[in-house]
Structures are given as C-alpha cells and as structure tokens.
Amino acid sequence: MPKVFYIQPDGSETVVEAVAGDSVMQTAVRNGVSGIVGQCGGSLSCATCHVFLAEENADDFAPVSEDEDEMLDCAATEREDNSRLSCQLVLADGQEVRVTVPEAQL
Amino acid sequence: MTETTTAGTEFPFAPLPPADAIEHLKRLMADRPMTKTTMPYGGDVWIVHRNQAARTILADRRFVREPFRTGERIVPFFVPFPDFLRTTLQFEDPPQHTKLRKLVQKAISPRRVRDMRASAVAFANELIDGMIARGGVRNLITEYSVPLPIEMLSSLLGVPSADREKFERWSSSTMAVAGKSEDEVATDLAELSAYMTDLIAQRREEPRDDLLSALAHAREKDETLTDAEILPIAFILIVGGFDNTANFLTTGVMSLLHSDEQRELFLTDPDGLAPTAAEEVLRHGGFALGGPVGGGGGLVPFVATEDVVVDGQLIAKGEAVSIDPGSANHDPEAIEDPGRFDITRKDNPHLMLSHGLHHCLGAPLARMEMQVGLAEIFKRIPTLRLAGEPVVRRDVLTQPMTDLPIAW
Numbered sequence: 355m356p357k358v359f360y361i362q363p364d365g366s367e368t369v370v371e372a373v374a375g376d377s378v379m380q381t382a383v384r385n386g387v388s389g390i391v392g393q394c395g396g397s398l399s400c401a402t403c404h405v406f407l408a409e410e411n412a413d414d415f416a417p418v419s420e421d422e423d424e425m426l427d428c429a430a431t432e433r434e435d436n437s438r439l440s441c442q443l444v445l446a447d448g449q450e451v452r453v454t455v456p457e458a459q460l
Numbered sequence: 461m462t463e464t465t466t467a468g469t470e471f472p473f474a475p476l477p478p479a480d481a482i483e484h485l486k487r488l489m490a491d492r493p494m495t496k497t498t499m500p501y502g503g504d505v506w507i508v509h510r511n512q513a514a515r516t517i518l519a520d521r522r523f524v525r526e527p528f529r530t531g532e533r534i535v536p537f538f539v540p541f542p543d544f545l546r547t548t549l550q551f552e553d554p555p556q557h558t559k560l561r562k563l564v565q566k567a568i569s570p571r572r573v574r575d576m577r578a579s580a581v582a583f584a585n586e587l588i589d590g591m592i593a594r595g596g597v598r599n600l601i602t603e604y605s606v607p608l609p610i611e612m613l614s615s616l617l618g619v620p621s622a623d624r625e626k627f628e629r630w631s632s633s634t635m636a637v638a639g640k641s642e643d644e645v646a647t648d649l650a651e652l653s654a655y656m657t658d659l660i661a662q663r664r665e666e667p668r669d670d671l672l673s674a675l676a677h678a679r680e681k682d683e684t685l686t687d688a689e690i691l692p693i694a695f696i697l698i699v700g701g702f703d704n705t706a707n708f709l710t711t712g713v714m715s716l717l718h719s720d721e722q723r724e725l726f727l728t729d730p731d732g733l734a735p736t737a738a739e740e741v742l743r744h745g746g747f748a749l750g751g752p753v754g755g756g757g758g759l760v761p762f763v764a765t766e767d768v769v770v771d772g773q774l775i776a777k778g779e780a781v782s783i784d785p786g787s788a789n790h791d792p793e794a795i796e797d798p799g800r801f802d803i804t805r806k807d808n809p810h811l812m813l814s815h816g817l818h819h820c821l822g823a824p825l826a827r828m829e830m831q832v833g834l835a836e837i838f839k840r841i842p843t844l845r846l847a848g849e850p851v852v853r854r855d856v857l858t859q860p861m862t863d864l865p866i867a868w
Contacts, residue, residue: 386807393823395519395816399561400823401570424562428569430824460570460735460827 356445359452360387374447378440379403389455396441398422402459403440404429408452412436415443431456471495471507472756481753482799485509485787488755493771494781497756502536505761505780506773509787511794511809513771517781518816520770523762524553536761536780544649548696550760550818557817563678563685564693564821567616567671573824576612580829583611584836592840597847600864601710604837606632609705609829613697616825618663618670623655630655631698656694657687671697697822703860705826709833710850710861712741715748715801716838717846722748722803723838730839734831737803741830743789743810748801758782759814785811843868 356372358381372381382390382403394400398421407415415438418426422442426433440453467483469491476484488495493513494506508514517523527533528541529551535541545551549560566572587607591598598604610628619627630652633645660676667673675693678685716723716737726733747753761782764775775781789810790798796807813820820826837844848865 388806393813393815393819395515395819397817399558399565399817400819421562424566428566428571430570430574458570460824 356447356449356451358382358445359450360390361452361454362389363455363457372445374445374449376445378405378443378445378451378453380441381445382440387455389459390440391459392441394441398425398439398441401425401429401439404431404433404456404459405438405440405443405453406434406456407436407438407443408454409436411451411453414449414451418442429456430458430460471509472497473754475752475754478747478750478753479799481755482747482790484755485790486792486798489787489791489793493773494775499536500538501540502534503780505536505758505782506775507756507758508770508781508783509791510771511788511791511811513773514783514785514788514811515815516770517762518783518811518814518818520768521554521817522765522768523781524765525551525760525762526553527763528761533763533780536782537758538756541760544692544695545699548692548699549821550696554817560685560689560693561821563675564671564697567674568697568822568825570824573828576615576825577828577832579615580608580612580832581836584608584832585840588837588840597865597867600713600866601706601850601861602863605706605710605713605833605864606702608709608833609702609826612825612829613701616671617694617697618668618672619659626655627652631702653691656691660687660690700820700822701825705822705829707860708741708745708826709830710864711745711749712738712830712834713837713844713866714846714850714864715741715745716803716834717844718748718750719801722801726803726834727838727842730835733803734835735827736805736808737834738827738830739808739810740801740803740805741834742812743795743805743808744798744801746786747790747799753786755784755787757784757786759785759811760818783811783814785814841868 356374358370358372358378360368368387370381370385379390379392379396383392391402393402422439425439426437467487469488471488473484489509493510494508496504497507498504508517528535529546587604591603614624614627630648633648660672663673664676667677675685675690716726726737759782761780764777764779766777768775792798794809813823845867847867850861851863852861
C-alpha cells in the first residue's frame with residue numbers, strides 16, 4: 355500500500371495510506387488534506403494541486419509533460435525546480451512519497 | 461411514531477426559510493442521491509443532490525454536452541438556454557474543449573490574476589470614492605458590484621479604456637441586468653459582436669499583452685483559431701465574468717450585512733478573512749440572506765453516453781444529468797454543520813464553481829474580485845448598512861439583482 359506524507363507550509367505533517375493507482379492529488383482530496391484543491395479533478399486544467407516533491411522521490415515518477423509544464427507556470431505559488439502537479443503523480447504499491455504543500459493554490 | 465419534522469423528501473420544493481430548506485435537503489440526500497425531474501424546457505433530467513455523487517459525475521468523461529451543442533437535444537433547464545451560450549466552451553467536449561480551454565487558461569490563471577490584484581484594489585477604491593462623494597443612498601449593484609468585474613474583464617480581454625463605457629452597455633444588456641427587451645438585447649449583442657470582431661482584427665495586426673491578442677495569434681502555434689471560435693470565448697467570459705461575479709459580490713455584501721456576528725468578525729481582519737469568506741459566500745451566501753430558499757437548482761446538464769451507475773442509481777444511456785450545487789453545498793457528509801454561515805470555514809468543498817473538466821475557467825478571477833470587493837468596501841465603509849430590499853429579475857438565466865440600496 356503506498357503512503358504519502360503531506361507537509362504543510364507550517365511544517366506540520368499528515369500521513370495517508372493511499373490506494374495504488376490513485377494520484378497524490380486524489381489521495382489528498384479523499385482524505386481531507388488541506389492545501390490541495392484539485393479543482394479540475396485531474397484533467398490538467400487548473401494548477402490547484404501544485405506540490406513540491408521531495409528530492410528522494412524525484413525519480414519515482416514520469417517527468418513533467420509539456421501540458422503539466424505549461425500549467426505549472428500558471429500556479430498561484432511560484433514554481434520551483436521540484437514543482438509538480440500532484441494529479442500527475444500516480445502512486446504505485448509500496449511507494450512512500452513526501453510532498454510539501456505550497457502557501458497558496460488559488 | 462410521531463413525525464417531529466416537517467421536512468420532506470420531495471424535489472423540487474417551494475421556497476422555505478433557510479434552516480427548513482437545509483433540513484429538507486438533508487432528508488432528501490439521506491433518501492437518495494438524485495431525483496429525476498421534468499424541466500420547464502427540454503424534458504427530463506436527473507438532478508444530483510449529494511456532494512460525492514456530484515463530483516463523481518463531473519469527473520466522468522462518459523457524460524458529455526455534444527447533443528446540446530449540436531442542437532440534437534434541447535438543454536433541460538428552467539429557462540430557454542440562449543443560443544449564443546451553446547456555442548461556447550462549456551458546451552464543448554474533448555478534444556476541442558481541451559484545445560480551446562488551454563488557450564484561455566494561461567490568460568486567466570491564478571498567477572496572472574495575482575498580478576491583476578493591485579489594479580482591482582485601486583479600481584474598487586475609485587468606485588468607493590465615487591459613492592462616498594455622491595453620498596445618500598447608493599445602488600451597490602450599478603455603482604460597485606457590476607463595474608468592478610467589468611473593469612477587470614475589459615482589462616484582461618484588452619478592451620481600450622475609451623471604449624469601456626460602450627462595452628459595459630452592450631455587455632450588461634447581454635446579461636439582462638439592464639432589463640431590456642429581446643430585440644434590444646439582440647441589437648446590442650450584434651453590436652458587441654461587430655465591435656469584438658474589429659478588436660480581434662486590430663490585435664491580429666498589432667498584438668498587445670492581452671487575451672484577445674493571445675487568442676488572435678494562437679494560429680501561429682498551429683492551434684488555428686478563427687474569429688468564430690474566439691468570439692464565443694469572449695462571450696462566455698463576459699457571461700461568467702460580469703453577471704455571476706457581480707451577483708456573488710452583492711450576495712457577499714448582503715450576507716455580511718445580514719449577520720452582525722459574522723460582519724463584526726470580518727471587520728477585525730478583512731484582508732485576512734476575505735479568502736475563506738468568499739468561499740463561504742459561494743457555498744452558502746444565498747441561504748445567509750434570510751429569505752426563503754427553494755430546492756431546484758442545477759448547473760448546465762450533461763448527457764450519458766452509456767449506462768452509468770452512480771451512488772447506486774442507474775443513469776441510462778441518453779439520459780440527461782445535472783448537479784444541484786445548492787444541495788451538494790449543504791451535504792452533511794461533505795460539509796460540517798452546513799447550515800452555519802461561517803466565514804472562517806477552511807474545509808469547504810462547495811461545487812458552486814463546478815468541478816472537473818468544466819470547472820469555472822474564471823474561478824481565480826472571480827475569487828480575487830470577490831475577495832477584493834468584500835474587503836475594500838468594508839474597510840472603507842465599516843458602517844455600511846442596507847437601505848432597502850434588493851430588486852431581482854427572476855425571468856432570466858442568471859436571475860440578476862439589479863438594485864440594492866445601501867447607505868452608511
């Protein structure tokens with residue numbers, strides 16, 4: 355079972371046991387993790403599920419696609435090198451992932 | 461056993477006091493996820509009540525809008541759906557929807573909107589200066605709630621300052637805020653179309669940093685957009701961007717004026733509380749005005765392309781389905797104490813701006829305008845009060861308020 359560690363801007367951490375095949379965004383929304391909105395439901399058209407992916411997980415997912423890249427430019431909080439849209443981070447069995455939630459999504 | 465509540469499970473239901481309406485919705489949602497209803501126009505539609513069922517449907521690509529766009533089906537709705545709206549983005553399905561949406565998205569993204577915030581604050585204060593200078597009883601709608609979003613959208617689209625008065629007249633007419641006849645509206649819409657077509661041609665010649673320029677030049681990136689495609693984009697932004705935002709801003713001011721407790725709280729930190737207050741107005745503002753609330757709302761419907769079971773209910777291939785945000789926003793499974801108007805509410809999964817592929821494209825802009833609009837007026841005029849009842853036009857799609865007397 356994958357596990358996601360969500361770190362809030364104030365440093366507090368929420369750990370959620372996820373379902374393989376779900377995205378980091380879906381897992382957050384289903385479990386009421388604040389700071390991840392996912393307004394477009396994962397169709398790459400809102401940039402409201404922006405997260406900073408921990409360095410140790412950098413190679414665990416497919417690289418940023420062209421569409422994701424464009425949407426990251428639109429995010430409310432300035433993007434950084436480790437910025438991802440969490441709807442694009444699909445979890446595999448046994449994976450442990452750490453993401454930091456940005457200050458603002460809207 | 462004696463029945464202790466009068467709340468029923470019928471739908472739609474006639475206007476009830478807000479607390480009773482919420483009790484009615486609660487019972488309705490406990491009874492079933494959705495109700496098949498015959499609309500005044502376009503026939504039957506499943507109206508979805510529960511929040512999670514609504515999200516499931518909004519995220520499911522097996523529900524489409526093509527039959528409405530092509531005219532094969534009449535949109536099941538409360539009023540005839542205007543033809544010009546059926547040509548807009550919200551009636552497109554992928555892949556055309558994806559292409560068009562992507563082009564507009566960047567211009568109206570959270571980042572771009574953040575950069576517009578300072579000018580929204582400045583313009584709101586100009587409007588407030590004007591109201592204060594004129595004094596007496598003012599009309600919040602025409603002097604504040606409508607001009608603010610019009611200015612922001614004109615700026616976004618790239619309508620020159622000198623033309624904004626004309627633009628406002630045409631656009632307001634389109635949205636029926638002006639209370640014009642059908643012929644007058646048609647004339648104004650034609651003039652607006654001609655004006656926008658000219659403006660697009662100008663921006664093709666000499667692009668600027670605005671949305672019309674971006675759309676006019678999208679063809680260079682092999683994403684060819686014709687005027688016939690650009691115009692509906694402008695129109696949908698006008699529809700969503702003026703009338704709806706103006707209505708929500710007015711509702712926000714009114715709902716705060718109706719709750720001494722929440723207004724006093726808001727006045728302690730208008731800028732800090734504006735984001736959660738705006739969300740709560742979107743979710744519950746209509747209920748916080750104190751007047752009776754009916755059950756029977758619905759977003760633009762979809763059609764099922766195959767048999768789909770949602771929350772135990774079969775929606776058969778070809779059937780229409782629509783989300784009732786008023787109900788979904790008061791689902792006790794999704795919202796804690798849904799009957800309470802709480803401007804500090806953090807977990808607020810309301811569906812007033814929809815969800816999924818067709819979630820409101822202008823959501824970042826609408827949110828910013830509501831936040832700025834609410835914060836600035838209460839900062840400048842903390843003694844704001846209602847000086848009469850609002851005038852509401854109930855015969856048009858968005859049911860706009862046209863007059864709200866305020867004083868201080």
